[in-house]
Amino acid sequence: MDPIVLARIQFGANISFHILFPTITIALGWVLLFFKVRFNATRNEAWMNAYRFWVKIFALSFALGVVSGITMSFQFGTNWPGFMQSVGNIAGPLLAYEVLTAFFLEATFLGIMLFGFRKVPNWVHTLATFLVAFGTTMSAFWIIVLNSWMHTPAGHELRDGVAFATDWWAIIFNPSMPYRLIHMLIASGLTCAFLIAGLSAWRWLRTDRGPDVMAALRTGVAIGAVLIPIQIVVGDMHGLNTLKHQPAKVAAMEGNWETRSNVPLVLFALPDQTTRENRFEIAIPNGASLILKHDPAGVIPGLNDFVAADGTRLHPPVAPVFFAFRIMVGIGMLMLVVSWFAGWTLWRKGTLNRPLAYTLVAMTFAGWIATLSGWYVTEIGRQPWLVTGVLTTAQAASKVTAGMIGTTLAMYLATYAVLIAAYISVLFHLANKGLQVVATPSGAGVMKQGAGYHPAGALAKDV
Amino acid sequence: MLNFLDSHTLPLIFAGLMGISILAYVILDGYDLGVGMLMASADRPERDKMVATIGPFWDANETWLVLGIGLLLVAFPSAHGMVLTALYLPVALMLLGLTMRGVAFEFRVKAQQQYHRWWDWAFIGGSLLASLTQGYMLGHYLMGFQDTLSAQAFALMAGMGLAAAYTFVGATWLIAKTDGDLQRRAVWWAKVTLVLTALGMIAVSVATPLVSPRIFERWFSLPNMIGLAPIPLMTGALLLATWVFLQRMPRADHSLDYVPFMGAVSLFVLGFLGLAYSFYPYIVPEKLTIWQAASAPESLFIILMGAMVVLPCIAGYTAFSYYVFRGKATELRYD
Numbered sequence: 001m002d003p004i005v006l007a008r009i010q011f012g013a014n015i016s017f018h019i020l021f022p023t024i025t026i027a028l029g030w031v032l033l034f035f036k037v038r039f040n041a042t043r044n045e046a047w048m049n050a051y052r053f054w055v056k057i058f059a060l061s062f063a064l065g066v067v068s069g070i071t072m073s074f075q076f077g078t079n080w081p082g083f084m085q086s087v088g089n090i091a092g093p094l095l096a097y098e099v100l101t102a103f104f105l106e107a108t109f110l111g112i113m114l115f116g117f118r119k120v121p122n123w124v125h126t127l128a129t130f131l132v133a134f135g136t137t138m139s140a141f142w143i144i145v146l147n148s149w150m151h152t153p154a155g156h157e158l159r160d161g162v163a164f165a166t167d168w169w170a171i172i173f174n175p176s177m178p179y180r181l182i183h184m185l186i187a188s189g190l191t192c193a194f195l196i197a198g199l200s201a202w203r204w205l206r207t208d209r210g211p212d213v214m215a216a217l218r219t220g221v222a223i224g225a226v227l228i229p230i231q232i233v234v235g236d237m238h239g240l241n242t243l244k245h246q247p248a249k250v251a252a253m254e255g256n257w258e259t260r261s262n263v264p265l266v267l268f269a270l271p272d273q274t275t276r277e278n279r280f281e282i283a284i285p286n287g288a289s290l291i292l293k294h295d296p297a298g299v300i301p302g303l304n305d306f307v308a309a310d311g312t313r314l315h316p317p318v319a320p321v322f323f324a325f326r327i328m329v330g331i332g333m334l335m336l337v338v339s340w341f342a343g344w345t346l347w348r349k350g351t352l353n354r355p356l357a358y359t360l361v362a363m364t365f366a367g368w369i370a371t372l373s374g375w376y377v378t379e380i381g382r383q384p385w386l387v388t389g390v391l392t393t394a395q396a397a398s399k400v401t402a403g404m405i406g407t408t409l410a411m412y413l414a415t416y417a418v419l420i421a422a423y424i425s426v427l428f429h430l431a432n433k434g435l436q437v438v439a440t441p442s443g444a445g446v447m448k449q450g451a452g453y454h455p456a457g458a459l460a461k462d463v
Numbered sequence: 464m465l466n467f468l469d470s471h472t473l474p475l476i477f478a479g480l481m482g483i484s485i486l487a488y489v490i491l492d493g494y495d496l497g498v499g500m501l502m503a504s505a506d507r508p509e510r511d512k513m514v515a516t517i518g519p520f521w522d523a524n525e526t527w528l529v530l531g532i533g534l535l536l537v538a539f540p541s542a543h544g545m546v547l548t549a550l551y552l553p554v555a556l557m558l559l560g561l562t563m564r565g566v567a568f569e570f571r572v573k574a575q576q577q578y579h580r581w582w583d584w585a586f587i588g589g590s591l592l593a594s595l596t597q598g599y600m601l602g603h604y605l606m607g608f609q610d611t612l613s614a615q616a617f618a619l620m621a622g623m624g625l626a627a628a629y630t631f632v633g634a635t636w637l638i639a640k641t642d643g644d645l646q647r648r649a650v651w652w653a654k655v656t657l658v659l660t661a662l663g664m665i666a667v668s669v670a671t672p673l674v675s676p677r678i679f680e681r682w683f684s685l686p687n688m689i690g691l692a693p694i695p696l697m698t699g700a701l702l703l704a705t706w707v708f709l710q711r712m713p714r715a716d717h718s719l720d721y722v723p724f725m726g727a728v729s730l731f732v733l734g735f736l737g738l739a740y741s742f743y744p745y746i747v748p749e750k751l752t753i754w755q756a757a758s759a760p761e762s763l764f765i766i767l768m769g770a771m772v773v774l775p776c777i778a779g780y781t782a783f784s785y786y787v788f789r790g791k792a793t794e795l796r797y798d
Contacts, residue, residue, distance in 0.1 A: 052797055052798055055797055056573065056797065059569055059797075060569040060570075060573055062522075063522075063565050063566050063568055063569045064566055066522055066525065066565055067561060067562040067565035067566055068562070069529070070525065070528065070529060070558065070561060070562075070565075071558045071562065073529050073532055073533060073536070074532060074547060074554050074558060076536060077532075077535075077536060077543045077544055077546075077547035077548075078547045078548065078551050078554060078555075081543070081544025081545075081547070081548060082544075084536055084537075084540035084543060084544065085540050085541055085544060088536070088537065088540035088758055088762075089758055089759045089761070089762040090762075091537075092536065092537025092538070092540070092758055092762055092766065093537065093762050093765050093766045093769075095533055095536065095537060096533055096534070096537050096766045096769065096770070097766075097769055099526070099529055099530050099533045100530075100769055100770060100773040100774070100777070101769075101773055103526045103529060103530075104523060104526050104530075104777045104780075104781070105777075105780070107522040107523040107525075107526045108522075108523045108777075108780050108781055108784050109780070109784075110522055110523075111518070111519030111520060111522065111523065111784055111787075111788065112519070112784060112787055114518075114519070114795075114797060115518060115519050115788070115795050115796065115797070116519070116787055116788075117796075117797065117798055118796075118798075119787050119788065120787055164759055164761065164762075165759075165761060165762060165765075168765065398544070398548055399548065400548060400551050404551055404552065408551070408552070408555040411555065411559060412555075415559060415562060415563075419562075419566060422566075422570060422574065422578075425574075425575070426570065426573050426574050426575075429573075429574065429575050430573060
């Protein structure tokens with residue numbers, strides 16, 4: 001197999017595995033801060049118990065994010081040495097600022113947040129929780145700045161194929177950054193919201209319905225219901241921004257081959273890159289023109305505009321972008337229906353019903369699928385470029401042999417499969433245990449009684 | 464731009480910063496990887512106590528690796544590509560080790576009871592794999608990435624040497640952070656691993672100048688030899704002093720429990736200075752100097768500005784964290 005394809009699969013596998021966990025921890029940090037602040041304000045143990053349960057999941061997710069992130073920092077060099085050689089003057093400072101302003105902050109205060117509750121005053125513990133949440137968000141900010149710059153580079157000049165910074169303000173606030181950052185932060189919020197709602201619904205189904213479980217359930221559903229309409233609007237704005245700067249990507253997302261007016265919204269099709277047409281197309285007339293140009297006669301660029309005279313394809317592979325986009329949007333619509341219906345039920349009835357609980361459980365990891373699909377749209381959609389107009393992916397590839405990449409790829413994939421399986425099973429294991437058994441990192445589960453702890457079943461009566 | 468920060472000085476500063484990061488990493492993650500390897504000869508309750516000594520710190524410790532490799536990446540991009548391509552396989556194995564060790568921190572207590580032992584062994588095996596591969600990479604790097612049989616043998620020896628040094632600093636960390644039976648065992652571990660570490664240091668020190676005429680020249684020509692003599696002499700004296708001190712441990716009075724750890728840290732610093740002197744000014748041995756590999760001064764300058772502001776903050780809150788978790792380690796609990 002082509003070493004470049006293998007290198008891309010390997011890097012893609014690693015970065016896909018990695019993003020699963022920051023997507024949870026970025027938002028979960030703020031939710032934990034919310035639980036802590038609510039506890040400080042009300043002194044209601046339910047909030048602290050919610051904190052105690054979710055901080056365990058935070059710690060686990062964080063550890064997985066850290067180890068996969070370290071792998072990534074090495075794979076920049078092992079898989080794409082040409083990347084840093086060509087755009088290192090831009091990417092370098094951005095990555096350095098991420099390490100300096102985010103990684104140390106979150107890693108250091110995580111220790112205090114997790115294990116320092118008895119060792120520091122309560123306000124320091126709350127501050128540590130804030131700094132961890134702030135650190136994860138700063139980390140997201142810097143890496144999105146770099147990623148956005150790769151999509152819509154600005155503020156630099158090229159000398160002999162090497163990029164030099166001319167305007168850092170323009171580099172940081174490059175044209176797609178604000179849209180991508182907000183879109184990603186809300187995606188993290190939604191992933192976390194459905195994770196909280198799903199695991200809480202699971203506990204509800206197991207009749208673990210203490211006030212802490214219900215508080216977390218309501219929090220998760222409320223966050224989901226509030227964020228999803230905002231996300232749809234932001235996603236639309238991000239799409240319009242992409243149309244302006246990366247029209248080939250939008251053409252692939254829409255499955256539009258010819259530049260024309262009155263472009264239909266393709267709901268389903270099998271895009272065929274060899275015949276350059278869609279098969280089995282189901283479409284709404286004028287839909288894409290309406291969405292992208294807010295005019296049924298709006299002209300949308302087509303994929304055939306992005307083919308060089310010698311036949312070289314200058315647009316991304318169509319099918320993966322096309323399908324990933326539909327999966328993301330489909331899950332978004334599902335999230336809208338489920339979170340609003342769950343919100344309405346909780347508001348009117350104060351509790352769930354079994355079908356709704358099962359639906360929420362089924363959607364526990366819906367945010368993961370939507371987030372991954374979204375990243376596939378934007379990253380595959382940038383191909384053949386690594387940095388739009390500056391550097392192609394092929395130019396940045398390393399000279400490591402296919403055999404070597406293939407061997408390590410198999411090792412990485414096996415590791416990730418084991419870790420994802422372990423992660424999901426441990427999440428439900430923790431949900432099954434609830435707060436009945438408090439797992440301490442230094443030992444096996446310890447049965448807790450009295451002072452502040454209630455077997456979850458008894459909690460409803462006590463608080 | 465301040466004119467003394469020119470294209471000559473900046474790469475020098477960044478080589479220094481990178482060196483400090485790598486040294487910090489080797490000492491800090493060294494002690495927690497060492498504790499991880501020592502867990503092989505401990506039972507489950509002891510292992511819990513051992514993990515409790517490193518639980519609040521390991522994550523920040525590992526961040527120094529990201530900073531070190533990040534500085535290599537951002538300040539010396541061509542060296543980064545060359546080094547990591549040459550070390551492709553050991554890097555992948557090291558990452559596997561660090562991954563298993565890192566996630567085992569969580570899984571070893573949070574997973575279903577029947578898997579706790581598996582994750583303990585993932586912790587131990589991951590720590591061992593990461594240590595061996597880091598030492599192997601150091602050895603391979605010292606040999607200028609040659610693939611000859613003797614170079615490979617040297618790299619393997621360096622792997623075992625570094626693993627021994629990590630268990631030594633890990634054992635001294637345990638002396639500082641534990642008491643009772645576990646501390647007694649830690650003293651015994653420290654004695655054994657000190658001897659292994661000394662052997663490793665001697666082997667590397669003898670082999671390096673033998674294979675590299677340039678390094679031989681740097682160390683054994685006059686007057687360098689006289690100026691440099693303090694490094695090996697102090698190393699020897701320190702090894703001896705730590706050995707003697709360990710004979711009198713554990714002490715009833717716990718006030719000196721940090722002394723062996725300080726001894727181990729000083730050994731790492733001396734070893735590092737020796738290596739740094741051997742290699743300067745090369746960043747890829749015999750191939751690329753730090754100036755040939757450096758990024759544009761404009762980019763280095765903007766990183767330096769940030770680092771000057773942020774590094775003191777990092778030092779400050781790291782100190783705060785060590786202050787919060789000072790003294791003997793207590794059971795790790797979230798409440």
